[in-house]
Amino acid sequence: MTIVSPKHSSNGQFRFQAAAATGPETAGSGRWQQALKTAVRDPRELCRLLELPEAWQTQAIEAARQFPLFAPRGFIARMRPRDPHDPLLRQVLPMAEETAVVAGFDRDPVADQAATLSPGLLQKYAGRVLMVATGRCAVHCRYCFRRHFPYSAGPHSVDGWLPALDQIAADPTVHEVILSGGDPLTLVDSLLAELAERLAEIPHLRRLRVHTRLPIMIPERVTDRLLSWLTGTRLAPIMIVHANHPAEIDGDVSEALGRLVDAGIPTLNQAVLLRGVNDDVDVLAALCERLVDLRVMPYYLHQLDRVAGAAHFEVPEDVGLQIVEQLRARLPGYAVPQYVREVAGEPFKVPIWK
Numbered sequence: 001m002t003i004v005s006p007k008h009s010s011n012g013q014f015r016f017q018a019a020a021a022t023g024p025e026t027a028g029s030g031r032w033q034q035a036l037k038t039a040v041r042d043p044r045e046l047c048r049l050l051e052l053p054e055a056w057q058t059q060a061i062e063a064a065r066q067f068p069l070f071a072p073r074g075f076i077a078r079m080r081p082r083d084p085h086d087p088l089l090r091q092v093l094p095m096a097e098e099t100a101v102v103a104g105f106d107r108d109p110v111a112d113q114a115a116t117l118s119p120g121l122l123q124k125y126a127g128r129v130l131m132v133a134t135g136r137c138a139v140h141c142r143y144c145f146r147r148h149f150p151y152s153a154g155p156h157s158v159d160g161w162l163p164a165l166d167q168i169a170a171d172p173t174v175h176e177v178i179l180s181g182g183d184p185l186t187l188v189d190s191l192l193a194e195l196a197e198r199l200a201e202i203p204h205l206r207r208l209r210v211h212t213r214l215p216i217m218i219p220e221r222v223t224d225r226l227l228s229w230l231t232g233t234r235l236a237p238i239m240i241v242h243a244n245h246p247a248e249i250d251g252d253v254s255e256a257l258g259r260l261v262d263a264g265i266p267t268l269n270q271a272v273l274l275r276g277v278n279d280d281v282d283v284l285a286a287l288c289e290r291l292v293d294l295r296v297m298p299y300y301l302h303q304l305d306r307v308a309g310a311a312h313f314e315v316p317e318d319v320g321l322q323i324v325e326q327l328r329a330r331l332p333g334y335a336v337p338q339y340v341r342e343v344a345g346e347p348f349k350v351p352i353w354k
């Protein structure tokens, strides 16, 4: 089975084609693939579904030319109608501010290109490498730090990964592989299982980490087949999901997260601090408590990566610090995520402290 050819946005830099053209692998996989296929791509449709005023449509159409809209219907159903400031909508609705050129915000804010070892393979930190497994996602987050990433340069099949696998095999200091993207869980399980198998053949690898928004966006993605290959590999699996606001976690998402945890997969959450979405202690406290109640550990709260098109989401660090301090005063220590920013060239995510 091969990964389907990439499909590009008008600027040629982002793939958003629904995952597998190869048909469902199981009844469960059919549901999540269908959710990808039927995701809303037209700003007019999104605005109509949510009964938004005409002006929002016009700016969304313009901004989507640079970075297309892509939002699954199940996620849209969690938004409040007639509220252009809904925190979930804000994460996906193209806005006029995205077209502004702002000093200090660029196309490669965390120096992914400088960290590239071979097409699709990045290394920033000791002992870990990151595979950009695909450019596809279940949602286009307007603040995405990889919204300009040249995904088309990466491998498009398991065989295309052979040079990267050889490179990992040649470096005994690498103990962990991170499957990232895009979102690796937009790929079908048969392909992911094959990739995991090939990675497991590398004796010095010990862990396989998956960075994904799928369990939040399309909870049907947590299928038996997914759990089976994740727990079937000799590599220790770790799942890092991405929710920014408690309203993202409805009953189906809770159940999906529970299935991951029940399968024995350590599951953590990373969030991005976003103006107008979660720059509020009540919101973040509710998110962290909800996660902990579901046995998902709040891991990181990221300061926004300064990517071109996302300046309007930035929260000043001193404001972020105040919010995190208030979180510490309210929650047990294990429920407070580490507030960090990524600085190109630094050997770890830099903690933000007073």
Ligand code: SF4
Residues within 6 Å of the ligand: 136, 137, 138, 139, 140, 141, 143, 144, 145, 146, 147, 181, 182, 183, 213
């Ligand atoms: S933040 Fe993650 S899920 Fe969102 S668009 Fe970027 S890579 Fe995709």
